[in-house]
Amino acid sequence: MPFPEKGTAAQNLQAVIDSAKDGEIIQLESTSYIGNIVIDKPLTLIGKKGTIIEGDGKGNVISVRASGVTISDLKVTNSGMDRNSPEEYAAFKVYTDGNIIRNIVIDHSFHGVYLSKAHDNTIENVSVKGLGKGEIAAQGNGLHVYYSNGNLLKNNFIEGTRDGMFFDYANDNKALNNKITKTRYGLHYMYSDRNEFKNNIFTFNTGGAAIMHSNQLKLENNQFIFNYGHRSFGLLVLSANENNIENNTFYMNQRGLYIDQSTDNLIRSNHLSQNQIGIELWASSNEQIFTGNTIQENTIPAVTLGGTGRNDWSLEGIGNDWGRSFPLLDLDQDGVGDSPAIYKSSLYELIEDQELVYLFLKSPAINIYEKLNQLLDHDKTMFEDQYPLVNRRKSTPYLPAIIIIAVFATAIFAKRRKLLCISFGKNGRKI
Amino acid sequence: MHFIWKEWKENIRGKGLWLAIGTIILVSVLLLVRSTSLSYDQGLYILLINLFDTLIYFIPILYLFMGAFSIFQEKEQKTLVMLLTKQESYWTFLAKKSFGMHLVLLTPVIIWFFLFLIPLKIFFKADIGTYLVFVLSITVLMLVFTQIGALVGSISRSRMQIAGIAVILWFYFFFLHDFALLSIIQDVTHENVKLFSIAYFLNPIQAVRMYLETGVGIYSFGHMSRLLKSFMWLQPGAFLGASFVFWMAATFISSVLLHRKEGFE
Numbered sequence: 001m002p003f004p005e006k007g008t009a010a011q012n013l014q015a016v017i018d019s020a021k022d023g024e025i026i027q028l029e030s031t032s033y034i035g036n037i038v039i040d041k042p043l044t045l046i047g048k049k050g051t052i053i054e055g056d057g058k059g060n061v062i063s064v065r066a067s068g069v070t071i072s073d074l075k076v077t078n079s080g081m082d083r084n085s086p087e088e089y090a091a092f093k094v095y096t097d098g099n100i101i102r103n104i105v106i107d108h109s110f111h112g113v114y115l116s117k118a119h120d121n122t123i124e125n126v127s128v129k130g131l132g133k134g135e136i137a138a139q140g141n142g143l144h145v146y147y148s149n150g151n152l153l154k155n156n157f158i159e160g161t162r163d164g165m166f167f168d169y170a171n172d173n174k175a176l177n178n179k180i181t182k183t184r185y186g187l188h189y190m191y192s193d194r195n196e197f198k199n200n201i202f203t204f205n206t207g208g209a210a211i212m213h214s215n216q217l218k219l220e221n222n223q224f225i226f227n228y229g230h231r232s233f234g235l236l237v238l239s240a241n242e243n244n245i246e247n248n249t250f251y252m253n254q255r256g257l258y259i260d261q262s263t264d265n266l267i268r269s270n271h272l273s274q275n276q277i278g279i280e281l282w283a284s285s286n287e288q289i290f291t292g293n294t295i296q297e298n299t300i301p302a303v304t305l306g307g308t309g310r311n312d313w314s315l316e317g318i319g320n321d322w323g324r325s326f327p328l329l330d331l332d333q334d335g336v337g338d339s340p341a342i343y344k345s346s347l348y349e350l351i352e353d354q355e356l357v358y359l360f361l362k363s364p365a366i367n368i369y370e371k372l373n374q375l376l377d378h379d380k381t382m383f384e385d386q387y388p389l390v391n392r393r394k395s396t397p398y399l400p401a402i403i404i405i406a407v408f409a410t411a412i413f414a415k416r417r418k419l420l421c422i423s424f425g426k427n428g429r430k431i
Numbered sequence: 432m433h434f435i436w437k438e439w440k441e442n443i444r445g446k447g448l449w450l451a452i453g454t455i456i457l458v459s460v461l462l463l464v465r466s467t468s469l470s471y472d473q474g475l476y477i478l479l480i481n482l483f484d485t486l487i488y489f490i491p492i493l494y495l496f497m498g499a500f501s502i503f504q505e506k507e508q509k510t511l512v513m514l515l516t517k518q519e520s521y522w523t524f525l526a527k528k529s530f531g532m533h534l535v536l537l538t539p540v541i542i543w544f545f546l547f548l549i550p551l552k553i554f555f556k557a558d559i560g561t562y563l564v565f566v567l568s569i570t571v572l573m574l575v576f577t578q579i580g581a582l583v584g585s586i587s588r589s590r591m592q593i594a595g596i597a598v599i600l601w602f603y604f605f606f607l608h609d610f611a612l613l614s615i616i617q618d619v620t621h622e623n624v625k626l627f628s629i630a631y632f633l634n635p636i637q638a639v640r641m642y643l644e645t646g647v648g649i650y651s652f653g654h655m656s657r658l659l660k661s662f663m664w665l666q667p668g669a670f671l672g673a674s675f676v677f678w679m680a681a682t683f684i685s686s687v688l689l690h691r692k693e694g695f696e
Contacts, residue, residue, distance in 0.1 A: 204649060228644070
């Protein structure tokens with residue numbers, strides 16, 4: 001059913017919805033409609049470029065109270081932002097099952113899409129723009145999934161909200177191909193089991209993803225990049241068990257993987273590089289299995305804090321590739337080092353006792369500190385990989401360093417005597 | 432004006448300026464080549480952080496040497512004595528000389544970094560504000576170490592002294608300062624954390640790094656603990672500004688007070 005009149009559209013959207021029959025398709029115009037609206041029957045609401053539904057700033061802009069509703073191709077703005085209200089407001093509040101929300105832009109709203117005890121919904125290609133990092137605490141989440149199971153959240157883009165996607169008591173959901181940036185936690189699971197998240201990209205968040213009190217999740221092919229603040233991490237696993245973390249990339253995070261009070265997680269074939277700390281493993285974390293991971297060029301590859309748990313750094317003869325920082329022989333050419341990769345560090349005590357030590361992790365002084373404590377026998381074994389991988393190690397030399405050294409060497413040796421002084425002084429003339 | 436012209440002619444005849452610019456260009460280009468496979472959205476940030484982390488190995492020592500030898504050359508060629516005898520006091524000489532040095536040593540590098548922006552715009556989503564923060568960070572680093580170099584040149588009697596002091600200073604700022612702080616870090620409490628903070632940001636390398644990483648938006652201080660809040664009692668830009676002013680002023684005053692008029696090589 002096309003919308004009747006453009007001019008009066010803004011006032012009549014709720015009336016049109018109320019008068020529509022079940023299953024009807026309502027085509028909206030390229031104009032602004034005044035919310036808030038409640039949809040209490042199965043129907044399809046389709047906008048087009050320029051279609052906006054604007055809330056009154058006091059409640060949910062669109063409330064979906066019937067199953068089988070499809071809403072697509074429009075912009076929704078201006079939900080209530082009141083944090084003291086009895087209800088947390090959203091641009092979309094969905095209370096029912098089997099709905100589709102697709103191709104939506106949301107801004108100026110507390111939560112973007114809020115699924116409340118709503119199952120088997122699809123949230124696709126939704127873009128939620130929050131108020132930015134300075135307002136993290138004053139706003140809600142991009143997509144909020146509360147007591148809701150079996151939902152599919154894919155191809156969404158979320159920026160500058162509190163959490164990108166928040167799952168609370170929500171099981172068996174899938175989060176695929178989402179991009180989340182500049183939030184507190186890109187993805188946050190609380191008491192949510194058997195969820196999958198795959199192919200998502202998390203950048204510039206305080207924390208990429210946080211799995212708390214949630215079990216049996218599958219995390220595959222995600223990228224955690226530049227989650228780099230003082231307390232940041234790519235992925236936090238806290239009191240979470242039996243999760244599969246495979247083929248993810250952790251690049252330039254403060255901590256790549258941060259595991260605390262968790263048991264029996266499988267961490268396989270991930271790539272952790274250029275993080276300040278590759279893996280930070282806190283006390284009471286037992287039975288993790290690290291296998292087939294590439295963990296290289298991190299300031300600290302892995303550190304165990306607050307005591308050493310029982311964790312395995314290999315599985316069935318397959319350890320991890322620790323890069324050039326662990327020179328290993330492989331005389332029998334079976335791809336596994338002839339000796340274990342053992343990493344000792346004295347920094348664990350400092351990290352446990354003094355949070356300011358993170359400020360120094362990029363300093364070259366860290367190396368001196370470690371070497372000195374090594375001599376004084378103040379270090380402790382952080383991990384022991386019995387079967388470190390060597391076959392995947394790149395043999396390419398560090399080209400830039402070599403070229404730069406060559407330039408210096410040429411500049412110096414070409415002059416033969418009092419080279420440094422000649423180069424910098426006396427107008428470059430020999431004396 | 433003639434100070435600037437003289438400085439420029441001396442530097443383009445010398446090798447130091449070319450070595451410094453050549454190194455910066457080489458490192459920038461090599462890292463760009465390595466970074467072209469990075470993602471369009473994050474590539475610029477990754478490149479800038481890696482470039483900064485590489486350049487801090489070179490810029491302090493190169494600009495220490497250039498600042499020091501530029502002053503020492505005035506002693507070697509007796510122009511310093513002539514100037515001081517005629518119309519200049521040491522501080523007016525040093526002010527003009529420092530201005531000339533900074534202008535001559537900085538301008539080519541800044542020109543290069545604006546040329547470097549062209550390929551960055553092609554390969555990455557390049558945010559100009561972010562890039563300006565990076566250029567400013569590198570600029571501050573060069574200014575500070577050139578001025579410290581001027582102090583080294585002012586107090587040294589020979590080129591060997593300059594080489595020795597410059598290497599020690601580089602080693603200090605690069606390793607020892609942080610190592611000393613790491614050694615006492617376990618005694619830092621809420622009561623003395625401000626002192627620790629001052630000591631931390633007195634290292635220009637750390638002050639610049641903090642400014643760069645927060646300025647480009649990759650490092651955040653969200654949800655700070657009480658200790659960290661006390662530690663970050665100013666904005667990173669303010670810490671950088673304070674560190675910059677301290678080193679520029681301290682080295683300038685020390686140069687005036689401790690200078691030696693002549694070298695003996």
